[in-house]
Amino acid sequence: MAAEIKERILTGRYLIVFAGSFGVFFANGVITPVLPLFVKGPLGGGDVAVGLTFAITAVSAIAIRPWVTPKFNSWGYKPILMGAFAAAGISIGLSGFMPNVPSLIALRLLFGAAMACIFIGSLTAITSWVPAARAGEAVSLFSAAPYISMGLGPFLGQWIFHTFDYTATFIVAGCIAGFGIIPMIFLKADKPKLPDDGLPVKRFYAGAVMPGVVIAFGIVGMIAFGAFIPLFAPTIPGMQVQFAFLTLSVVVLGFRIIGAKLPDRWGPKRTGIVATTGLIVGLAALSVTPWALWAYLSIVPFAMGMALQYPGLLTLTLEHVDDRDRPVAISTFTMLFDISNGLSGLFVGVVAAVAGYRAVFAASAFMAFIGLLILLLVVIPRYEALKRSISTRTV
Numbered sequence: 001m002a003a004e005i006k007e008r009i010l011t012g013r014y015l016i017v018f019a020g021s022f023g024v025f026f027a028n029g030v031i032t033p034v035l036p037l038f039v040k041g042p043l044g045g046g047d048v049a050v051g052l053t054f055a056i057t058a059v060s061a062i063a064i065r066p067w068v069t070p071k072f073n074s075w076g077y078k079p080i081l082m083g084a085f086a087a088a089g090i091s092i093g094l095s096g097f098m099p100n101v102p103s104l105i106a107l108r109l110l111f112g113a114a115m116a117c118i119f120i121g122s123l124t125a126i127t128s129w130v131p132a133a134r135a136g137e138a139v140s141l142f143s144a145a146p147y148i149s150m151g152l153g154p155f156l157g158q159w160i161f162h163t164f165d166y167t168a169t170f171i172v173a174g175c176i177a178g179f180g181i182i183p184m185i186f187l188k189a190d191k192p193k194l195p196d197d198g199l200p201v202k203r204f205y206a207g208a209v210m211p212g213v214v215i216a217f218g219i220v221g222m223i224a225f226g227a228f229i230p231l232f233a234p235t236i237p238g239m240q241v242q243f244a245f246l247t248l249s250v251v252v253l254g255f256r257i258i259g260a261k262l263p264d265r266w267g268p269k270r271t272g273i274v275a276t277t278g279l280i281v282g283l284a285a286l287s288v289t290p291w292a293l294w295a296y297l298s299i300v301p302f303a304m305g306m307a308l309q310y311p312g313l314l315t316l317t318l319e320h321v322d323d324r325d326r327p328v329a330i331s332t333f334t335m336l337f338d339i340s341n342g343l344s345g346l347f348v349g350v351v352a353a354v355a356g357y358r359a360v361f362a363a364s365a366f367m368a369f370i371g372l373l374i375l376l377l378v379v380i381p382r383y384e385a386l387k388r389s390i391s392t393r394t395v
Contacts (some may be wrong), residue, residue: 023180027151030173036234051349054370055114061338084117085180093174096167136315151249205329212336217371221364223344232357238292255307263312271312278305283365
């Protein structure tokens, strides 16, 4: 146990995968505040089109999983990740040249497939390199990348957009995403060495479903935040969209980096309850905010929830998973993330069109509350029953 605690997580190969993925995450952060404006402005779309543009990535992300997941065991993660980085760069870089919403959606489908490969490959790699007792810490540190990107990317995106135009913003972001290929060239990665026992490769992992469902309900708020804060912030006196994203990023990074060990120390029960409650409180407060300071303070518990929920529940999912099933367990867990991504984008788009932006955050808080009920009534009891069963068999 002491050796596991002392073992270094931030190895060279870990940092290479982190750096490569960071390029895509940062590029996505650059275009996040600009994409809704691009859809509603030059492309002439409405709120539903904005939600659809964010949601459609889930369709390709889900569709590619049954095909690509077994390939991580046969090909290894390096070639798949390199191809995904290239596809992400192309899809983002060409977005600014699209003349209408359908053509933009086609590129967003490519981006969704690339992101699915990046999440499965990256998480499979980093969790296979660390002891099980430190998987939550490894995931927390890795998932700092999207939130650094969410905090800093919008500043660059806003500056490029206001200095030049939409097209320049997407081109620069596409180049940043494509640069993720460079560090991967130096990664020495072997294919997984699995026993030749003739067992079929799984394409679905049932044990990941219910933790993924909790994440699915929680992610509604993240989709709502990304899609509509750029449109909601100007309606609040003194609120600026880039500072909203920065607040979210700073709080999440505080928990993901400084508090990286919390999911492993607290365990999935405490981590899940605290995280999901934070989502509910933050989103509900954001829905009734009368001024900017209230809005920024509301983002704090929401960000805490986003920081803790994902690594805590992914750790729960992988706790008793072997190397053969690790890619499919991660694929199934993140598939629920993508399903929610797709349905949530449509859901919040319709809510915004019918009832306004405040209702979007109120509805998202209610979705997180449903997730909390599932966590308390289904996920935690099953997890504790499994632990008792394993403990009984090993006695």
